[in-house]
Structures are given as structure tokens and as C-alpha cells.
Amino acid sequence: MTAAQLAATVERFGARPALVDGDRRLSWDELAEAVELRAAALSGRDIGPDRPLAIVLPNGTDFVVTFLACQRLGALAVPLNPLFTPGELGRHLAGRPVGGIVTTSEGAPGIGDGAPDGTWVAGATDLDRGATGTAPTPPAGRDLPAVYPFSSGSTGTPKGMVRTAAQLAAEADAFYDTVGVTEHDVILGLVALFHSHGLGNALLASVRSGATLVLLPSFQRDAVLAAIERERVSVFPSVPFICQTLAETRRAERAETGSLRLSFTAGAPLARETFDLWAARFGVPLRQLYGCSEAGSVTINLDGDVDATAASVGRPMKGIELAVVRPDGEPCAPGESGEITFASPAATSRYEGLSPEANAESFVAGWFRTGDLGHLDASGNLYVTGRTKLFISTSGYKVDPFEVEDVLRRHPAVADVVVVGAAGSAGDQVVKAVVVPRHAGDERALRAELLALCRAELAVHKVPRVVEFRDEIPKSPLGKILRKYLV
């Protein structure tokens, strides 16, 4: 359990630094105190094992304290992107009622508009006001709900799932046992904690090992370089876009980054160009980690000669079984491409709101079928080569093309639309909308209207970078959209 892991770390490393957030520093003892107070405050607002809490906060002390307070109470935490529009917030919470929503004290504009009736909304720092005492102990002997991540679905509706306290603890154990992070490490908490990459590989990794977590709310090159220098950051979980940009930044060469010992990316394929630039700039290899919302981290490339296997996401973490399989479920030979599947004690067992038949397509006898394509080499290194699902990887985010299409289709001038990932720089993708207008007309004006509509309805990373107008969408004789002709 994350709560038990936190208690053990507090016991062992109480006076050592736990969190650095700007000028604010908390020891493990101080963090435990803040978590206890927040848990008491949340409990006073009826949050508990059967009443979940939505956390709509950027990376910072309040995210960490609120998330850990949920774990302390045995309450389900539903972390959501603070950049979401009210519409996106409403869609994510539609299938997962929560008791309350914690946001920044300024309050995200219009956040209450996305909240279902009867849900309270409060600023994080206001919560503790007047709270005293200790929080109730959660019921024993029950695998309590811990976190509710979302995975993009094929319908434009976000697909949510419960991961339990035991599953989160198993994820933290696997990372700890495999990667060997210790209380002497300093982890940079730059990637979003509301996402499984940041949650597992920054926050949970820190709680499990006693490593210090240095929090940054957004990607600013100077702030990242300054944090690495000042705090002597040793572990850097990241995404390819951030690494490419940092490595291209000339003044990074003058920064004191010798403390970095482990840097790794997840969420999108790592281009060889980025790998080489990073090694030249920072003198450490950039490794790849592979994971998903359903199970957290699954593999990491810790190869001693990572130069030879840079394109690989490595081997499974301890306790995880991995197989690349043919359509009939039989394992592929080394080098043979198939679907990536795994069995992990950290994985959820079902999506919420889906029929047992629909769930059976992804969860088969304790194994999760990822929908990703890949192959293993003779040494068991995994290479991810494609996706059977259609997500677009852009600047470290996953965008569901169907969600963007649903918004664009609302414009009366749009007869048909398909959203695809077009090739961007260094292996990244850009969101591209191919639109068939109802009538010929001023394309520049229509483009501006479509982008304004997207900006009102969608977080900024989902707004198409490229809008192309066509007379028709290419389709196969069976009516299947031929996406490869649209990128």
C-alpha cells in the first residue's frame, strides 16, 4: 500500500528531505504531518473509501499532499489535467462520480461548470483551514481503490479504470527493485503527476525509496537546468520532446548537470537523433521506459551498452511477465512482430463501464493486451514498433483523434473530418485535421473558426496544428478510412 510505503519511509528517513517545491522544502516527517492534516480535512468533507476525490492540480506540494492523503484514507484519487476545459472535465467525471474536486486556490476558471451537481469544489490550501486531529483509519482486509487513470478509447469517451492500493504498491516495488533508486537520489518531478508516468516514476518512486522529489509545475528550460544544478538531480523521468528541446538548448552545455545518473523517457518513441544529442550534451545515455495507464511501468532499458539497444524499451521490471504474441495468442519468435502483452501485479483487471465481453478483448486470463505492436530480440529486449490503437503522441501527450473529431464535427460547415498524427520533428507527431467542408468557400476563415472551436473545447495540446481541406476522405472499398493517405 502506498500509505504503508510512506509510513515506512517516514520511519527510516524522517529528517531527510522529501519534497522541494520552489522555496518550500519538506522533510519526510513534515510531509507526513501535512498528509495527516489534509486527510483529516478531506475526511471532514466525507471523502473516504466509498467517496472518491478529483485532484485537478499542477505538479506541486498540494498535488503530492492531496494524493497521499487519499491513500491514507483509502479513498480513490481521480487526478485530472489542470489544463482541461470544463467540457473535458465533465466528460471525464461523467462515468466516475466524485465527492469533491480539489483545485488551485485561485480555482481553475469555470471548473465548477464541469462538476456534476452535488460535488464540492475547493482550493487545496483552503482545505486544511480549521482541520484538526487525525484521520480515520481505513477498513482493514480490503484492497482499497487508489487511483483512477484514464486511457483513451476508440469512441472519443475517456476510458477510466480503478487501480487498487495493492496494485500501486506493486508498481512502486517493481520500480524500486529493478531500477535501484535510493534515499540518496534526487528525482526531478517535471512530467505531470496526474499522468501514470509522473505518478509512478517520480512520486511513487520517491515515496518507496526515500529519494527527494523536486517539483516543477511546467517545462521551462531555465527552471529545469537551474533545478538540476541547485538540487543535484540524479534521476530524470521525462518525455522525448522535453529531452530534444533541452539537448538543443545551447546554454545547457554550461549547466552543471554532472549529478544526472539516470535519465529516461516514456510516452512516445525516442528518436536516435534525440538519443545522440542528449548523450553529447549531458554525457549520460537517455534510456527508454515503456508503460501504460493500465499498469504503470512495464519495462525499462537498463542495458550497460545502451548505445547498441537505444531503440529498445528494455526488459520487464521485476515481477512482470512479458510476451509478444500472434493473433491466435501464441508467442512470436525473436524478431517476429506481434502484439505486446504482459502480466503484472500492478495492472488493473478491467475498464469501468465496459461490458465483460468488451473487457475480455483487453484482459485475458490475467494478461493485458496492450494494442501495441513490437518484437523481442534474442536477449529479450522489447522494441515497440507501432500501435494498433490510434493515439497521437505529441509533445509528451497522448491525444485521442476521435475526441478531436467529435469537437470539429460540431461545426455546421464540416461535412466530414478525420484527425491523424502527422510526422513532426525528431519522431514526435503533430495533430492534423483533414476536413471535408460542406461547401466551397473561404478556407482561411473556416480554419480560424475550427481552431477557435477546438481551443474553447479542448486542452491546448489537442488543438490541431495543421488543418487541411480535401474534397473527400479516402476510404477502402469496405468503408475503412485510409489514414495512411492523410498524414
Added chain:
Amino acid sequence: MIGSAVRVLLADRLHVAPGDVPADAGASLQDLGLDSTAILSLVVGLEDRFDIEIPDVEITVANFGTVAAITRYVADRTAAAR
């Protein structure tokens, strides 16, 4: 000279056709989808192309909102670097 280099970089970093970069240097680039990640990508491109350093605090709409603003900003920076 700086203006045309900015246009080429913009098209390259935003993955749009050079013709889609507004001819009017004063037109807002927001319609091209110039969000914060795209701006960062453009910024590292400008740093490399013009051999300058652009502090993150100067990455503002005032400096990067239009082709004219970017051109002016880069001209100031290159002059300061000499």
C-alpha cells in the same frame, strides 16, 4: 533577411506549408497553432540559426506573437550578441 529566415523556421517547426505562414507580418500566429510547445521548438531553432540565447522569461506573446515581433526580437538579440 531575418524575416525570411523566421518564416522558413516557422514553417519547418510548425510543420505547415511556407505559404500558410501569414504574408502579413503583423498577423497573429495563434491561428497556426503556435502553442507553448511549438514556441519552444521554434525558440531552439532560432537560437541555433542565429547563434543567440533566448532566456525563457523573454518567451512572451509580445516577442513571439507575430512574424514582425519575432523578427524584431531576433534582430535586437543578434545586435546585443555582437
